[in-house]
Amino acid sequence: MTQPTATRFATPALDKLPEDIRTRVLAVQEKSGFVPNVFLTLAYRPDEFRAFFAYHDALMEKESGLSKAEREMIVVATSAANQCQYCVIAHGAILRIRAKNPLIADQIAVNYRKADITPRQRAMLDFAMKVSRAAEEVAEADFAALAAHGFSDDDVWDIAAVAAFFALSNRLANVIGMRPNDEFYMLGRQPK
Amino acid sequence: MTQPTATRFATPALDKLPEDIRTRVLAVQEKSGFVPNVFLTLAYRPDEFRAFFAYHDALMEKESGLSKAEREMIVVATSAANQCQYCVIAHGAILRIRAKNPLIADQIAVNYRKADITPRQRAMLDFAMKVSRAAEEVAEADFAALAAHGFSDDDVWDIAAVAAFFALSNRLANVIGMRPNDEFYMLGRQPK
Amino acid sequence: MTQPTATRFATPALDKLPEDIRTRVLAVQEKSGFVPNVFLTLAYRPDEFRAFFAYHDALMEKESGLSKAEREMIVVATSAANQCQYCVIAHGAILRIRAKNPLIADQIAVNYRKADITPRQRAMLDFAMKVSRAAEEVAEADFAALAAHGFSDDDVWDIAAVAAFFALSNRLANVIGMRPNDEFYMLGRQPK
Amino acid sequence: MTQPTATRFATPALDKLPEDIRTRVLAVQEKSGFVPNVFLTLAYRPDEFRAFFAYHDALMEKESGLSKAEREMIVVATSAANQCQYCVIAHGAILRIRAKNPLIADQIAVNYRKADITPRQRAMLDFAMKVSRAAEEVAEADFAALAAHGFSDDDVWDIAAVAAFFALSNRLANVIGMRPNDEFYMLGRQPK
Amino acid sequence: MTQPTATRFATPALDKLPEDIRTRVLAVQEKSGFVPNVFLTLAYRPDEFRAFFAYHDALMEKESGLSKAEREMIVVATSAANQCQYCVIAHGAILRIRAKNPLIADQIAVNYRKADITPRQRAMLDFAMKVSRAAEEVAEADFAALAAHGFSDDDVWDIAAVAAFFALSNRLANVIGMRPNDEFYMLGRQPK
């Protein structure tokens, strides 16, 4: 593991981590074959690490009216608008895998309005982008546009909460200078 | 409790809340004399509620090189830039109380550059605002400006993390239409 | 009167003011119990002072299809967008008094779209904000939206003229570093 | 006088104007050979008319450390940024006449940074533009930059006040749809 | 020819130019009575010069559903938004001549929304401005608005291509500091 993990803040050594955090990191490593840098860099602050991943999992891992791929679309679109290198490249990989589509992440990252998505997904991303970039202007017309595509109140909450959580995540990663692991760039690019 | 709590999403009844959440809500009510609407509205999603407040407490309640009043300054300045009514009015009250200063919150909310704060606090808020509004442009010169005022790496993380956490919080509150309780407006306005 | 009045430009002594200006200042002091700093700081230039207050009074004191409270709403909303500390805090106090509502000024200052106002007042503020921030784009659709709420041509002029006058006032106050008097913060916050 | 004066609000007939306003209008007509539309359109509100021109004259006609041509440069630069057709075209004419330079107004209107002006005038316009577009960010460094070019406190006030007054004027003209008289376009274009 | 041609990059001497370029320059001089600085400054790079003018002529000189005056309107409106002094002043002159209208160029340069143009031309400029300033947001609704005014697909291409070509041209001229020749300012201002 000789790639740097971030440009700022010391990354704690794996054997110095609290037990629960080390266990989580090792589990991720087992599953993915490498440790994504977000786990190592955020471990700088164990309590914040625990809250961050509890929040992340509550939004991204649970059952929802939005598919997991759709939730990753929100991450990629809003993180690109916030110019977060780690989030776009790491979650771009996850999106390719979850959507089983090697093209979708790059399309959404550059301009989601031109991506190969459904009109319903386009409405979802329009709302997510407004939450990410101008939440103070969210109004009834925005909710009506979502309802017209069949999104429930719970779906609306999910869209907003994912966009809001990555508003946090993007800012942390940009300040830390969190680097995407080299492994992410190729993940999901080749059909299996 | 006849004031509305928010303009969207059903607020769960107190007696329907999971035990741990109800306990926390009642403890706040005991201490403050009322239940801030953020507790009621976010209880719509118990898992997210738990992560949200765990994160909040990890940042705002712990020991830090920043005083609690200074952390509230960050909340008020960035939440005003994000036009979050709940956050500015509720945390404005907390800031007045923690700083024992009835004027500071309104000054910071309107234009932190003109507030009665120290040059060190001004540098802290300049950085917090950049994290909140243009984190993608954070660069070495920003860290150097903080170091020149004696901020440690841990302090820098704290400033960034508070600004980032309220980037999340402001977006949630704006989408939910979370209303500040009437009680907040007068809190801390009169010297005791 | 040991509070500073502004961060730049010498504030003239009361007994050095031209007779007509001193008379006005003393009348305000008699009525309010203190001299708002706008009177002292603008007296640096007697001719501009006279024109400024003549304009102010022509807009804010006369009979109008807009109530005095509504005109103060325009001042608070646009001054907050322009980050003018003096104008938001001083006119926030006046708005609370004129509307007999201790909450309205803080709500409008942070995000007028979420304030407890009527749809007609919301339309009024939408237009005022457009005049304040993007007058070059004002178009027929804006006038039609106002007409749909029953605003007359004279009302439209009033909304625009108040927003325009405070575009001037906000800039002067920000350059001068005009400080809101301590007295303003508490005015109108307690129901009588 | 068959050219329209504005796209909105009725222009009062000359013989219906209050005596003092009609006298001023006739004096302008005598001097200029035509009545600039700003006089006719603002006469819709006599009290505001009187305050507007009293303010205008206090800034633009008096003795100042800034030449009259320099004050018109401020008007043209800031009015162009605010996309005010009347102000750019009418004051562009006045600037050409006062500066005895047929090229300067068009240069400043399009991009003042490329205009044939002195470094001192460039500093003056940099400050005026900041007052016009981001007065909330005016800071010590801005005043220091002006002092380095020898501007006195009174000069600084003048620059700010002219920029602020035309922030008002530009908004009124854009809402009214005030039209520049055809006569302005050619004024001052040919050396005498 | 003692006026400077630009603030940066050496302007090649006429007799050092490649034969084809010198021929073109002399032809322009013969026709116009002077050599517009765009020809001299871009000759710094002969191959780019040839491609630039080939592209320019393919768009601006050919038969089109848009009149030549309309194409110049697009140039003036978008170049003003990009603050390109050379393009606004030189093409303003061409627009006055082609439209046989001494007022139109200044009106469009300051605020095309207030210019004396037809609703069809207004729709053309709305689209051109979107292409120039936010092409990434161009969507079906924009094409529908053009179709409603009778613009064909070829017309839409022309509007977009002219706006796009001057996005290139404006940037080159601003970097080079290309100066408009003195002759342009008066061209087309007097009816013949």
Added chain:
Amino acid sequence: MTQPTATRFATPALDKLPEDIRTRVLAVQEKSGFVPNVFLTLAYRPDEFRAFFAYHDALMEKESGLSKAEREMIVVATSAANQCQYCVIAHGAILRIRAKNPLIADQIAVNYRKADITPRQRAMLDFAMKVSRAAEEVAEADFAALAAHGFSDDDVWDIAAVAAFFALSNRLANVIGMRPNDEFYMLGRQPK
């Protein structure tokens, strides 16, 4: 070739193209194994096609103080800021190949400030981004920053001209809805 080439404007059939254009298209196909959609979509207008590629080649294929990879960095960074899907994905592939670096294009597309490039390349991209996004503000300090990294006048011209040419290209591609060919996504991602 069943992938669509663009969302708007008819793509001409290969056998209907003028001889010189068909020859170029076939040569590209021979070399690349597929026809990039920019060739097919721009062939809608043969004269503009010829000028476009003549300009492109004059900038991108010639000898220069900037390496071909560096010129592609400029394309990717500015096209990402302009949200041009075709340009980022197609030129991202070319950049990976020319730089023999499978990571660099994604890094630069998301946030060039965090990419693994030299300080000299960073200065080059800072200038290119200013030309692309705010050329009207380019000033002496920008040229001095480039000179400090050893860029010659010719290099400065190249940086500016590439950024300016893709300002044109990005706008055309966004209006046309030009689609990146599927082949581009994987090109250059695997070290050979």
